[in-house]
Every structure is written in structure tokens, then in C-alpha cells.
Amino acid sequence: xxxxxxxxxxxxxxxxxxxxxxxxxxxxxxxxxxxxxxxxxxxxxxxxxxxxxxxxxxxxxxxxxxxxxxxxxxxxxxxxxxxxxxxxxxxxxxxxxxxxxxxxxxxxxxxxxxxxxxxxxxxxxxxxxxxxxxxxxxxxxxxxxxxxxxxxxxxxxxxxxxxxxxxxxxxxxxxxxxxxxxxxxxxxxxxxxxxxxxxxxxxxxxxxxxxxxxxxxxxxxxxxxxxxxxxxxxxxxxxx
Amino acid sequence: xxxxxxxxxxxxxxxxxxxxxxxxxxxxxxxxxxxxxxxxxxxxxxxxxxxxxxxxxxxxxxxxxxxxxxxxxxxxxxxxxxxxxxxxxxxxxxxxxxxxxxxxxxxxxxxxxxxxxxxxxxxxxxxxxxxx
Numbered sequence: 001x002x003x004x005x006x007x008x009x010x011x012x013x014x015x016x017x018x019x020x021x022x023x024x025x026x027x028x029x030x031x032x033x034x035x036x037x038x039x040x041x042x043x044x045x046x047x048x049x050x051x052x053x054x055x056x057x058x059x060x061x062x063x064x065x066x067x068x069x070x071x072x073x074x075x076x077x078x079x080x081x082x083x084x085x086x087x088x089x090x091x092x093x094x095x096x097x098x099x100x101x102x103x104x105x106x107x108x109x110x111x112x113x114x115x116x117x118x119x120x121x122x123x124x125x126x127x128x129x130x131x132x133x134x135x136x137x138x139x140x141x142x143x144x145x146x147x148x149x150x151x152x153x154x155x156x157x158x159x160x161x162x163x164x165x166x167x168x169x170x171x172x173x174x175x176x177x178x179x180x181x182x183x184x185x186x187x188x189x190x191x192x193x194x195x196x197x198x199x200x201x202x203x204x205x206x207x208x209x210x211x212x213x214x215x216x217x218x219x220x221x222x223x224x225x226x227x228x229x230x231x232x233x234x235x236x237x238x239x240x
Numbered sequence: 241x242x243x244x245x246x247x248x249x250x251x252x253x254x255x256x257x258x259x260x261x262x263x264x265x266x267x268x269x270x271x272x273x274x275x276x277x278x279x280x281x282x283x284x285x286x287x288x289x290x291x292x293x294x295x296x297x298x299x300x301x302x303x304x305x306x307x308x309x310x311x312x313x314x315x316x317x318x319x320x321x322x323x324x325x326x327x328x329x330x331x332x333x334x335x336x337x338x339x340x341x342x343x344x345x346x347x348x349x350x351x352x353x354x355x356x357x358x359x360x361x362x363x364x365x366x367x368x369x370x371x372x
Contacts, residue, residue: 006292015289015292016288020288023329026329026333030336041336043333045295046291046292046295047296047299048292048296052299052300052306053300059299059342150287151286151287151366152277152282152287152366153287153288
């Protein structure tokens with residue numbers, strides 16, 4: 001089973017917060033994402049360290065770090081020769097007790113990796129564009145709360161909105177989980193999407209300056225999904 | 241180039257961490273029936289904060305040994321409450337995933353731990369996760 005392991009370097013995310021994020025993402029995958037997309041459920045576990053853990057091909061490790069190797073990007077991916085995928089993300093902003101935990105970056109990473117683990121899948125949309133199969137980018141700035149109980153404690157965790165298959169293929173809506181989109185290939189404020197043009201060049205559509213900023217932030221880092229797509233496009237476009 | 245070397249160094253470090261050693265002898269064991277939702281059950285920390293340590297122990301090839309190591313810093317009832325929570329989560333995951341390997345391993349490991357504690361006279365309740 002494809003699985004994400006969440007880690008926090010140097011305690012940059014409290015362990016209870018890490019556990020709540022993992023629980024919320026698990027619930028989102030099981031309840032909201034998998035039924036719509038009809039694929040295997042991805043799971044997420046929170047770990048306090050990697051001591052004694054044998055990474056396997058089915059475990060991806062997402063580490064929260066106070067500072068990434070390259071600033072600007074919220075998260076990035078790299079791959080070891082052993083087949084284990086690593087990602088690093090900045091920690092969510094600390095919230096006072098009683099306020100929702102920000103799990104959006106984790107949710108975004110898990111959903112998009114679930115949607116396209118190798119960052120090279122494209123779908124020909126109603127417009128004829130070959131759309132990158134990224135499930136959260138078009139609604140990048142939208143989030144919703146999930147209430148999670150672990151033992152005696154209940155916390156709210158914000159998770160990322162995501163698009164439905166009809167966003168790529170056309171047909172009746174809804175086109176995203178929060179029902180904010182009226183049409184396929186539409187964007188909400190702060191969103192963007194990528195596609196391949198007729199010359200197999202990677203192109204982007206932005207909802208607004210915020211969406212462009214989000215994309216640019218990822219482009220500053222050579223190991224983001226955005227950059228992986230550009231690399232794959234340069235290496236040879238997949239059939240669409 | 242420098243970034244690549246740093247990344248490889250980080251990955252190398254991430255893979256060579258030795259297994260955790262017990263910090264000392266196990267905390268006193270007290271048989272009984274424990275309510276995981278009761279604040280009195282939690283003496284060394286919170287329920288949620290212990291989840292990552294238990295999950296890490298369960299990801300160890302010797303999961304029972306790794307869970308036992310936790311008993312030097314947490315009471316058996318605390319570890320068993322969290323093990324019950326992970327058990328229920330993993331059962332759900334096992335039911336909804338096509339490839340069930342990791343969840344199945346967790347279900348087997350948590351079942352073994354809970355049975356072992358039960359045999360020692362320690363049982364737990366109210367550990368289930370609720371989410372909506």
C-alpha cells in the first residue's frame with residue numbers, strides 16, 4: 001500500500017500535531033478522495049523518528065523542516081536509488097489551542113502523489129489541452145476543516161480542496177470537493193494548472209497573481225513536482 | 241552540486257539511525273482495566289503525542305521489542321491505548337486499500353501486543369478514533 005510517513009525535524013512540529021495531521025489526511029483520503037477517484041487508498045502515519053524503521057518501496061517519507069535546502073518552495077521531492085521517495089516541507093504555522101491545525105501542505109502532497117506518483121501523467125481535457133494530472137493545484141488556496149478525535153482530544157485540521165475527474169474529462173459537476181468550480185479547467189482564486197501544448201512544451205494558466213506566485217515558488221526548487229513535470233516534458237512528452 | 245551532496249548526506253544519515261535503546265528499566269506495571277479517554281490514564285504525556293512513537297515501533301521489524309522499549313518512558317496502559325487506536329485505524333485502512341501489506345502488518349503487530357497485555361491482566365477501552 002502506498003504510504004506516507006510524516007516526520008518533524010528537531011521537534012519543529014509537536015508530535016501530537018503530527019498525529020492529528022496524519023489522522024485527518026487518512027480520513028480525507030478514505031472518505032473524500034478515494035470514493036471520487038476510485039483508486040487505492042493512500043495512508044499516512046506520523047513517526048517520531050526513523051530509528052529502527054526500514055523504509056520500503058511503499059513508504060514515502062515527508063519531513064517537516066524549519067529550513068529547506070532551497071528557500072521559497074513549500075515542499076519538494078527527491079528520489080533515492082533504493083526506490084524510497086522523500087519530500088521536505090516547511091512546518092505549518094503554530095496555532096493556539098482551539099484553532100485548527102494547518103494540514104494543507106501535507107494533504108496537498110499526499111493527494112497529488114496519489115493522483116500521479118511519477119509527475120508525468122496528462123489527461124486531454126475538454127479544451128483539447130493535455131492537462132497535468134495534479135489534483136490540488138487548480139484549487140491550491142482552498143481548504144476545509146476535518147474534525148479528528150484521538151483518544152480524549154478532538155482537533156480541527158485544515159486539509160486541501162481537490163478537483164474531481166470531471167474537471168479533467170468534462171461532464172456534469174461538481175468539479176471539486178468544495179463545489180466552487182462551475183466548469184472543467186476552471187480555477188479558484190490562487191490556483192493554477194499546467195498543460196502541454198501542441199509542441200510538448202509545458203505551459204501554465206494562472207487564476208491570478210497569487211496563483212502565479214505559488215507556481216513560481218515551486219519553480220525556484222529543482223525537486224518540486226512542478227519542476228519534475230517540466231523535466232519530463234523536456235525528456236519526451238507522454239501520450240495524451 | 242553542493243545541494244546534491246547535502247541531500248545525499250541527509251538521506252544517508254536518515255537511513256543509518258540506530259534502533260532506539262531503552263532509557264532505563266520499565267515503569268511500574270499495574271494490571272487493570274483502563275479508560276483511555278480518562279485524563280488519569282495519561283501520566284507521561286498526551287494520547288496523541290504518543291502516537292508517532294508507537295507508529296515508529298510498529299514499523300520496526302521487531303515491533304514487539306520496539307514497543308517494549310517504550311515501556312521505559314511510558315506506562316503499559318498508555319502504550320496499549322495508542323496501540324488499540326492504531327489497530328482500529330489500520331483495520332479500516334486494510335479494508336479500503338487494494339494493497340494491504342503495511343496496514344496488515346500493523347494489524348497483526350497491534351493484535352499481538354494487545355493480546356500480550358491482556359494476558360498480563362491489562363485491558364483498555366475508549367481508544368477508538370472518531371472523525372467527521
